[in-house]
Amino acid sequence: MLEKKFIFSVLYDYYGDLLKENQANIIDLYYNQDCSLSEIAEDMNISRQGVYDALKRAEKSLIDYEEKIKLYEKYEKYSEAAENIIKLVSSIEGESNKTIAEKIKVEAAKIINEG
Amino acid sequence: MLEKKFIFSVLYDYYGDLLKENQANIIDLYYNQDCSLSEIAEDMNISRQGVYDALKRAEKSLIDYEEKIKLYEKYEKYSEAAENIIKLVSSIEGESNKTIAEKIKVEAAKIINEG
Numbered sequence: 001m002l003e004k005k006f007i008f009s010v011l012y013d014y015y016g017d018l019l020k021e022n023q024a025n026i027i028d029l030y031y032n033q034d035c036s037l038s039e040i041a042e043d044m045n046i047s048r049q050g051v052y053d054a055l056k057r058a059e060k061s062l063i064d065y066e067e068k069i070k071l072y073e074k075y076e077k078y079s080e081a082a083e084n085i086i087k088l089v090s091s092i093e094g095e096s097n098k099t100i101a102e103k104i105k106v107e108a109a110k111i112i113n114e115g
Numbered sequence: 116m117l118e119k120k121f122i123f124s125v126l127y128d129y130y131g132d133l134l135k136e137n138q139a140n141i142i143d144l145y146y147n148q149d150c151s152l153s154e155i156a157e158d159m160n161i162s163r164q165g166v167y168d169a170l171k172r173a174e175k176s177l178i179d180y181e182e183k184i185k186l187y188e189k190y191e192k193y194s195e196a197a198e199n200i201i202k203l204v205s206s207i208e209g210e211s212n213k214t215i216a217e218k219i220k221v222e223a224a225k226i227i228n229e230g
Contacts, residue, residue: 017183068132071186077229078193081222085200088219094209104203104219107196111226114192 005031007072011062014071023058030055082111120146122187126177129186138173145170197226 008031016024022044029035029043037055041048066072085108089101123146131139137159144150144158152170156163181187200223204216 014184018180065133069129069184069186071184071189074186074229078226081225084222085219088215088222092207092212092215094212097207097209097212100203100207104200107199107203110196111193114189 008059008062010072011066015062015065015069018065019058019061023054023061026051026055027058027062079112082108123174123177125187126181130177130180130184133180134173134176138169138176141166141170142173142177194227197223 008027012019012024012027012031016027019027025044026040029040030037035043037048037051041051044051086105089104089108092101123142127134127139127142127146131142134142140159141155144155145152150158152163152166156166159166201220204219204223207216
């Protein structure tokens with residue numbers, strides 16, 4: 001079970017540009033910058049309840065986007081395949097294959113790190 | 116330069132669920148089923164101009180989504196890395212590494228084919 005904070009941080013990274021500006025700001029402040037609802041309310045000059053409602057709407061939008069576009073789901077599959085490649089490469093034998101194995105690891109790491 | 120038909124077919128596959136239903140239908144009929152504007156107009160009981168306008172709006176939406184979400188761009192990067200892995204694996208030497216090389220190819224193919 002992944003932590004909620006991590007999930008919304010990733011979904012914001014993927015779909016944040018599709019959110020309304022104030023919703024995107026609230027997700028960013030709450031999940032990435034670790035601000036409290038009260039701090040965000042003061043910062044944006046709206047009520048704490050207003051921040052809470054906007055946060056819930058934004059979370060719902062991000063989940064809806066993931067259900068429709070499935071970028072996170074795709075990325076998990078790609079990462080798993082790339083991690084398997086890295087494990088397999090480690091078991092390649094022979095001095096002459098070392099350079100190739102290193103190059104394969106670099107390519108697989110690109111898939112994992114560009115999520 | 117990729118063919119327009121191919122690009123919109125892929126973008127529809129990624130973001131079609133975000134389009135309004137009639138726009139999604141028009142993109143599908145035009146780019147996937149190879150229907151003409153007149154055929155779609157007759158089928159949907161609207162004017163040919165109406166179909167054309169909705170098609171252009173739908174195309175613009177798909178391009179906007181790609182500019183914001185960049186799924187196609189990400190997928191191209193992953194595919195390139197996976198194709199490099201397949202090429203590199205082919206140059207691994209030695210009888211004892213054959214099974215590993217085959218397994219690596221299977222993992223890399225997952226990345227390319229699950230786009």
